[in-house]
Amino acid sequence: MQPKNTYILAIESSCDDTACAILENDRVLSNYIANQKIHEEYGGVVPELASRAHQSNIIPVVNEALKQANITKEHLSAIAFTKGPGLMGSLLVGTSFAKSLSLSLNIPLIDVHHMYGHILAHFIENGQEKPSYPFLALTISGGHTQIVQVNSPSDMEVLGTTQDDAVGEAFDKTGKLLGLGYPAGPLVDQLAQKGNKKAFEFPVPKAPELNYSFSGFKTSVLYFLQRETQKDPDFIKNNLEDICASVQHTIIKILFKKLEKAVQQTGIKQVAIGGGVSANSGIRARLTSMQTQGWKTFIPPFEYTTDNAAMIGIAGYFKFLEKDFAGLEVTAAPRIHI
Incomplete structure (x- = not known):
């Protein structure tokens, strides 16, 4: 008891x-x-x-x-x-x-x-349905990006992690390049909701197995902005919402490519997200949409x-x-x- x-x-x-x-x-x-x-x-x-x-x-x-x-x-x-x-x-x-x-x-x-x-x-008791063990957790924050198999409150195994930068840093550094305030992640999310996510294409970095990499992605955004602003000094101002939408779309694609692979490899279809970046509306929407593929998904309240x-x-x-x-x-x- x-x-x-x-x-x-x-x-x-x-x-x-x-x-x-x-x-x-x-x-x-x-x-x-x-x-x-x-x-x-x-x-x-x-x-x-x-x-x-x-x-x-x-x-x-x-x-x-x-x-x-x-x-x-x-x-x-x-x-x-x-x-x-x-x-x-x-x-x-x-x-x-x-x-x-x-x-x-x-x-x-x-x-x-x-x-x-x-x-x-x-x-945390909030009247919500809770995951049962084992489940997969995607932990995404300013300092971490990991896929974790959770077997119990004290038994967790990291299946994949970032090899360089975390996803939260990718959001914040992109926001800084765009002249947004700090922290930039929530601002990128707000602007992305008004933009065209397919306006611009960014590469999806290659990382082994279930690991992540965001360093090269950040560099590709930097070079893209430098190239376009040389052609048009007002490029960022005139395309801010589309840039944010395209960046966020690519980051979500990067995250879920490996998460889907983890589900396939483990056979575990209970998936939860956690960490500051899990407040992102696009990530929440994408996770919820995966229920059509038989996933059971868990999203924490914003305050947690x-x-x-x-x-x-x-x-x-x-x-x-x-x-x-x-x-x-x-x-x-x-x-x-x-």
């Missing part, structure tokens, strides 16, 4: 958002996030600024999460936190705070792999796609049930792998 009224306080600080959530078993009571706007003027996350902002934000964020959940710290059963991967300075803030809170309250400490959180977000602490909380809850706790000697691991 699962324990009743297990309260997990979860902290996520892997990049530039300071987040804290409170879960009662698998149900979210609060999921509070403090965003860092300062990085917008730099066109990307500045690690030193991110870690300093986490130091300022973490206590107010934790207090607000407890307040919204309408519980006190004395109700807590365990503290979960993101161990990695991520920015070292940012992870250290969350790790140190979690260890201190665990020690002061004398309750278990649970270290969570960030990507496990993205995958297990599908099991980008980095958030609720996903760390549900991953922590599964580890709590297994009594898989960390010692106070645990450290942040910026390059940890599944």
Whole structure:
């Protein structure tokens, strides 16, 4: 039997958002996030600024999460936190705070792999149908692009991964070339919905087996824009929506070419997506359309796609049930792998 009224306080600080959530078993009571706007003027996350902002934000964020959940710290059963991967300075803030809170309250400490959180977000109780094991997960974010076979909450196998850049970086770098703000991914998506996805053709990179590659794709977009703007200085302005639609169409083609291959090889037709890029409307629509081929697909609510602490909380809850706790000697691991 699962324990009743297990309260997990979860902290996520892997990049530039300071987040804290409170879960009662698998149900979210609060999921509070403090965003860092300062990085917008730099066109990307500045690690030193991110870690300093986490130091300022973490206590107010934790207090607000407890307040919204309408519980006190004395109700807590365990503290979960993101161990990695991520920015070292940012992870250290969350790790140190979690260890201190665990020690002061004398309750278990649970270290969570960030990507496990993205995958297990599908099991947050929201009245939705959940995947059954085994299933395939396409994890897509600014730092990751992976196809993972999920056999249980603690047993996951990477079937394919990016050999260079992640899909989120491909979206953001393309947006930067087009003069869009940061983060550019959501802006590319918005513009793509108004454009012609077949206006321009970009190559699909070749990568072995179930792996991905986006470095060459980014270069092809760069050379294309340089070539066309030499002919017409107003090319980007006059074709912005069509460029975004064509870029997004190609990225989706790249992602699903390997995902379809993974389904064929494993015979697993339960497929879920996770990570910040899974908020993309085109990717969501394409995954849903695969149900006509016998797939059973799972798409997380928008609030659990980008980095958030609720996903760390549900991953922590599964580890709590297994009594898989960390010692106070645990450290942040910026390059940890599944």
